[in-house]
Amino acid sequence: TGSGKSTIIKLLPRLYDATQGTVFVDGENVKDYKLSALYDKIGYISQKATLFSGTVESNIAMGEKENKKISEDDVKRAVIESQSQTFVENMNGTYKAEIFQNGTNISGGQKQRLSIARALARKPEILIFDDSFSALDYQTDKNLRKVLETDLKDTTCIIVAQRIGTIKNCDNIIVVDNGKIVGMGKHNELLRTCSLFCRFDNQAQKKNHQRSEEHTSEL
Numbered sequence: 001t002g003s004g005k006s007t008i009i010k011l012l013p014r015l016y017d018a019t020q021g022t023v024f025v026d027g028e029n030v031k032d033y034k035l036s037a038l039y040d041k042i043g044y045i046s047q048k049a050t051l052f053s054g055t056v057e058s059n060i061a062m063g064e065k066e067n068k069k070i071s072e073d074d075v076k077r078a079v080i081e082s083q084s085q086t087f088v089e090n091m092n093g094t095y096k097a098e099i100f101q102n103g104t105n106i107s108g109g110q111k112q113r114l115s116i117a118r119a120l121a122r123k124p125e126i127l128i129f130d131d132s133f134s135a136l137d138y139q140t141d142k143n144l145r146k147v148l149e150t151d152l153k154d155t156t157c158i159i160v161a162q163r164i165g166t167i168k169n170c171d172n173i174i175v176v177d178n179g180k181i182v183g184m185g186k187h188n189e190l191l192r193t194c195s196l197f198c199r200f201d202n203q204a205q206k207k208n209h210q211r212s213e214e215h216t217s218e219l
Contacts, residue, residue, distance in 0.1 A: 004179035005160045006047070006130050012158070013042050013128070025126070040065045043119030045132040047160075049111040051103035056088055056114065057095045063118040070121045078121035081147050083140045084113040108135045116144070120152075127152070129159045133166045141166060164204040173197075 010016045011023045014030055023030045030038060043063070051059050060078055061070040075095065079085050087110055091097035103111040112135040119127060127148075133141050145166065148157050161167050168187050175183035175190065175197045183194030190197040 001162070003176045005176050007179075008176065009128055009130055009158065009160050012126070013038065013044055036066045040122075041125045043122055043124035043127045045112075045116050045119050045127070045129050047131040047134065049103065049108070049115040049132070049135065051099050051101075051106075051111055051114060053101040054099055055093070055096050056091065056099060059099055059114055060118045060121050063122045065122050068122075074121045074123070075117075078117040081120050081144075081151060082113045082117035083136075083143050083147075084110070084117050087113075109137060109140065112136060113140070124155070126156045126158065129157070129161070131160045131162065133159070133161055133163065138165070145169070164201050 007016065011018050012025065012030065014035070017031065025033070025038065025041065052062070056079075057072070057075050060075045064070045072095075079088050079095075087106075088094060088097070099105065099114075103114070106114075112132055116129075116132060133144070136144065141163070142165075148155070149169070159167055159170065167173055171186070173183075173185065173187060173190055174181055175194050177196055183190050183197050185193065187201075191201060
């Protein structure tokens with residue numbers, strides 16, 4: 001927490017601009033892009049889900065690209081991919097169901113899933129999850145990652161996370177501490193080369209073991 005992960009990731013869509021060095025997307029300096037062209041490439045999901053008064057459909061479809069409408073089929077596909085289908089189809093009105101300002105009539109996890117659906121609906125080249133898995137339960141987290149690995153395998157996914165399980169199978173994991181990169185590589189490589197990552201992995205395994213024991217005792 002507070003190591004600078006979100007600050008780094010916000011350099012890509014130019015929510016911040018780098019004061020030193022250069023950030024490239026597809027080999028081009030982000031500062032040389034027309035902002036609308038840069039935004040069309042990116043689907044950004046923040047840690048704090050933001051919804052607006054309207055309907056499920058209007059909240060998802062508002063993420064449209066420049067001059068490209070999001071269809072009903074795009075909305076439904078995104079709802080399925082974001083693991084939102086069950087709760088959306090149980091709402092009164094389903095896709096036309098009312099959403100209050102800031103999504104106060106649905107749960108935090110449901111808000112986050114609809115925010116993810118908004119980004120998925122626009123079919124971006126790059127998806128940025130800025131610690132947006134943290135509001136999801138472990139099963140939803142797992143199901144969503146499976147979608148990213150299969151249905152969206154041609155999409156570049158950048159995931160900021162604190163759960164080891166969320167990023168365990170990523171092609172490249174970057175460990176950040178106090179604003180500096182202290183480790184980089186695949187999961188097994190980092191277990192050998194990065195003591196900080198190894199410590200977090202051990203803590204995660206202990207938590208998983210505790211959850212498993214609690215689940216067994218409940219059964």
